[in-house]
Every structure is written in C-alpha cells, then in structure tokens.
Amino acid sequence: MTRRVRRTAIRGIALVALLATVASCSALGGKEQAPATNSNSNSSSGPVEKSKITLGVIPVVDTASVYIAQKKGYFKEQGLEVELKTIQGGAAGIQLVVGGELDFTFGNWVSFIAAQAKDNAKNVDGLKLIADGYQAKPDMFLILADGGSAIKSAKDLAGKTIAINTFNNIAELTAKATLEAANVDVSTVKFKEMAFPDMQAAVQNKTVDAAFMVEPFITRAQRAAGQIKVLDAASGPTDNIPIAGYGTSGKFAKENPKTVAAFQRAMAKGQADAADRPTVEPLIVEYAKVDKETAGLVHFGAFPTTLDATRLQRVVELMKTYKMLPKDIDVKSMIIQPSGS
Known part of the structure; x- marks a missing residue:
C-alpha cells in the first residue's frame, strides 16, 4: 500500500x-x-419588517426612556426610525393603534386592559403588551388643589370635581381606590377630562376643584402656582402600582415580529438608562418644556426593564373591584415577552 x-x-x-x-x-x-451563532440569531432577529414606525407618547416623566432611546441611537441601532406623536392619554393612543395610525403606543395599563376586555381591538387581533414603562413611587401621582382653597385633605374632596387626563384610566382607578381608603364616598366625586398641561390653570381659575397630576406638572404647579398635595394616589392600596407601558395590536405583532423585537431591545436599554436621574433631567427640560430647576425637583417613579404578568394582574384585580371590567382578563395572554427572556 x-x-x-x-x-x-x-x-x-x-x-x-x-x-x-x-x-x-x-x-x-x-x-x-x-456551530457558534450570533446571540441574536432567532426568529425575531434580522432585518425588521417595518423600519419606519410611529409611536404615541405623552410628554411626561413616564416616557423618558423613549426620548433616551431616541437620543442615544438605540432605535437606530435596531434598524428603526421612530416618529413620535403626542397623545392625550392611553385610550386615545389605543384607538390610533386600532385604526392603524400608530404602530405602537404608550398607555396606562388600565386603558390597555379595559380595551381588551371590551373587544375594542378585536378587528386587529386584540392588543399586545410589549414593554413595561413606569411603576409608582411616592409623590409622583398626586391630586393637587389650590393653596388658598378650603381643600386641605382627602376628605375635603367629597362632592368635588377632579381633573383627570382621560376617563376610565389608571388615574381614575387609583384616585377611587385611595379616596375610598380615606373614607371618601367616591360616588359623590365628579371627574372632568382634560390634558395634563391644562390642569394647573384649571385649578387656578376654579374650572375644577382639584387635579390629578403627574410629573413634571406636579412640581411646576407647586412651584409656580402654590398648589398643594391633597392625596398621594400611589399609596395604601395602590402603593407601587404598575402604571403604564407600551403596546401594539395583535395583527401588527403577528405581521412584524422582528420589528416588535427590535423595539423591545431598544426600549430595554432606554428603561435601564432612565434609572439614572442625571440622564433624564435635561431631557425633561427638552420634551416636557419645563425649566431646569423644576426638572431637578420632580419625583420619579420606577422604570422596570421587564414585563411581569403577576405585577400587572394586580391592576386587573383593582379594576374588578371598581367595576371597570366587563369581563375577567388573564393579562399574561396579552404579553409578548422579548425573545430569550
């Protein structure tokens, strides 16, 4: 051989x-x-199906992570060009998602859950929750009244009119829960809908008796108009309550899984960065149109980096208590978890 x-x-x-x-x-x-593969090699990686997307936002502290992701190029890194559109509240954003005018929207969890329970998004395969946004901490979810009025405590709100940004949302839910905990008959309280930027003036000119505000509008109203805290709506039964996040339609998620996954990756970075106050403060000045001193005084909530079904189910239970749900909802079925989680 x-x-x-x-x-x-x-x-x-x-x-x-x-x-x-x-x-x-x-x-x-x-x-x-x-063989070795890229860590992002999965069904939701690769070029996105839709690179130009529209996102509904409210110019409040809650959405700081969006502006961070935009400014630091996190969306761009994921192949996304994001157009931000201002909405008045979660319910309005959800309507625009269902109508196809928005691809994604920021919104409070109550509005997402209520719309799903009412089948408002049935023609677009329901609603899907894709990223957490904001969770309550003390003094960032307040009912304020004029400093010169007779309203000094929660009990003084009985029979009064309170401004909220939209009906049947997280503001109304937490207001009712904390008012009841303070022994106020919530059936005597009237809620009036208006945008957050209009609330300070409405309290001053007595269009309403009090207003349910979020930051940075709380701090601005306290500093500029001497308005006072009457009730912390994120206390007692609503302590650490999940507030809001980001969602899309089931139809969009099904047709654009890589786009959804790319959005989730960018938002996870933005949420993590939002925990750093010095990163957020200058952005508040820019997008919420408040002065630097006010931005330095606002109270922040938490910016969770993961969606937790157990935490969100707490909102469902509160909604059932206050008859804000026509039927029970398992919120876990609405969640699209990021790939690999």
Missing part, C-alpha cells in the same frame, strides 16, 4: 468513526455540538 493510499484510508476510517459517534449520541438523546 502506497503512502498516499494509506493516508486516504486513515481519513476514511476517521470519518466513519466520527459519523458513528454522532449517530450514537443521537440515539442516546444527546446533541451534536451546534
């Missing part, structure tokens, strides 16, 4: 042995080693 023939025979024997080893592993339930 020549040297060349001998080498060929040895290589053939080695190949047979390798194939036999692989077959043996397979028979025993083992796996052959897969």
